[in-house]
Amino acid sequence: MAATSSTATTHLIVGSTSRLHNTRTTKFFQNGVVLTQKKTLSLRRRRSASIPPTAVLPFDLSPPPIDHDLLETVKSEGAKISGEGIVETFGNDGEALDAADNGVAAVDLSHFGRIRVSGDDRIQFLHNQSTANFEILREGQGCDTVFVTPTARTIDIAHAWIMKNAVILVVSPLTCSSITEMLNKYVFFADKVEIQDITKQTCLFVVVGPKSNQVMRDLNLGDLVGEAYGTHRHYSVNGMPITVGVGNVISEEGFSLLMSPAAAGSVWETLLSQGAVPMGSNAWEKLRIIKGRPAPGKELTNEFNVLEAGLWNSISLDKGCYKGQETISRLITYDGLKQRLWGICLSAPAEPGSPIIVDGKKVGKLTSYTLGRKESDHFGLGYIKRKDALGGDTVTVGDNIVGTVVEVPFLARQSPPLLSKSSSS
Template sequence: MNQALRDVQATAGATFTTVAEIEVPNSFGNDVEALNALQTGVVLHDRSHWGRIQVAGDDRIRFLHNQTTNNFQPLQPGQGCDTVFVTSTARTIDLVSAYVLADSVWLLTSPGYNQPLIQWMDRFIFFADQVELRDLTDTTVAFSLIGVGSDALLQTLGAGAIVGQPSNYHLVTNLGGIETRVAVGCGLAISGYTLFVAADQSAALWQCLTEAAAVPMGEQVWQRLRLEQGRPAPGQELTDDYNPLEAGLWYTISLSKGCYIGQETIARLHTYKGVKQQLWGVKLSQPVAPETPVLTNGEKIGILTSCTQANDHAIGLAYIRTKAVQPGLKVQVDETEGELIAVPFLSHEYP
């Protein structure tokens, strides 16, 4: 556990929860303030529990190109992409963000997926492959700055060179004298950045950012934002039951890059318009347990995968039969009324 960081957060009012065996702030007692800050300023979220993997060796780009859905070949140091690890039948494993460095590629995985993905990749490293995998989760920390004020905050701290760059672009800079890798994108379809720092510098960076007016935000608000935005999560929306097209992750898929694990299935689904279900947002009058069927006119059209309270209503994600999809469609989930809504993180065709 990163005790110095936890002490700084506890002083700011944090209560903690454990995610993927890592203790992180659940709330700072300021959930309403944090939600408001997204619209008017910037929030700071601790993503210590998200996995961080270094992929090194001369064959690293070719290897990741062949293992995941996006196109790594054109990427140069300082660039990156979001990509999906899938099985041979294109079932989803995890959505990750990849950052290309001069001598390696860093992967930001979902919470608890650092070791499973290392084990998965290791299965495909053959004797002659020059690929080395290293788990950086214990030695680094990731934060996200999220909100309309994130550009201004970084400019104030002297990191204005990152502002206006494309998604996943990244560079190393000093924030308050602390060496930090800053990447465009916060894991949601909201303006923001992801910051990587050595674990022993994380408490100092957290303090620097909050002193610069970033409002601390806990995991409780993140989970609400995840559902309002529509970001799918492993074990809920990303499982052996679904593929990336169904999961609304079309932007992570290259149709032109050639062979990779799961490519034949994805190409066939696209060519023959075989996507039979789609991930959509669902607005409900009250929370409902995941795995509850979604009905319309008494007919099952899908299944709820996640749900949480959001002000005077609940918000969830659900896989819906493609032929039944219609934004605003009235649905019944258990005894609760709701409607399908589009969510900004997901797309259902190529951008």
């Protein structure tokens, strides 16, 4: 029996090694074997009964040969690219946002920073330099952690993957250089720690939307579906390593994919062939604000501390001393939070930095604004004094823009400790 197909299709071949083949060329089926006439993408995960899955492929992210054809690939799909090489839009922002809500979208976040922390003392070092408890994590696990100043003012949230030979940190493009410099500053002579900015040696994609799990299953990566946030495993694309993890920058759902630039074009095309809608950075920023994920230079600045930003899930309250720990402990012990971050549904466009007013008194500041999914919708993020407004309350932003205070998904899933009744406000 023989059959042909001229469109992008996916075929799963079951055997001792699981493989995904994807190509845009003609395929022939003969006796259960797929023969292709052009280069085929193979996403392969080796299995062994005696070796744990996360230890199958030692993955230390040594800089690969650069063969970066990703930008050419996305250009052919209508992408508008900035002078810095950031994919701004595919001209489909509305469709991409709808896919993030109801289907699945793929986003190239290769402009985000990636920092590799290696050396025998890497876990203890990060444990002391950020808010999460790294000592309880094991290879193949991950977490969010926050870099703060000694007075607990926020610098950035980092998503961390614990690998066999290193910890990989994903941070904002705005803070990557400063965090790398800061970490190097705190590496002392006897410390066995190395800090490396690997942003240019890697690419990062994220998959968002309720159909993300199905895409993973169709790519034979279903073993990650249902795993804890931050769980990650290593695979191979045409012999090149790729790490796939649970969750993405703005949500515990979806997935993140870290790979060599040489593999990026093939992986991107494979995601789109599975029905993922491409999303550019403009729509991603809109989604960030709507979901309520704080960003450096906006919600994460020297004006606000990590608890006011609501980043409770990234903070260990019972580990030993770390930078900012004394301030955080005092704020919790004495219920010292004066303001908190909220979403605000607005009646009109508003400028970030505009005052938030209640009964003629300034009670906060707008930090981010975006046009909503409809042209008549306007949405922002802002800090408001706890005693002056709660969810559902009406505020004024700027001179005469009406706002309604609302909870946002990213902050709603944070789990603060049980404090006094007023502190949960």
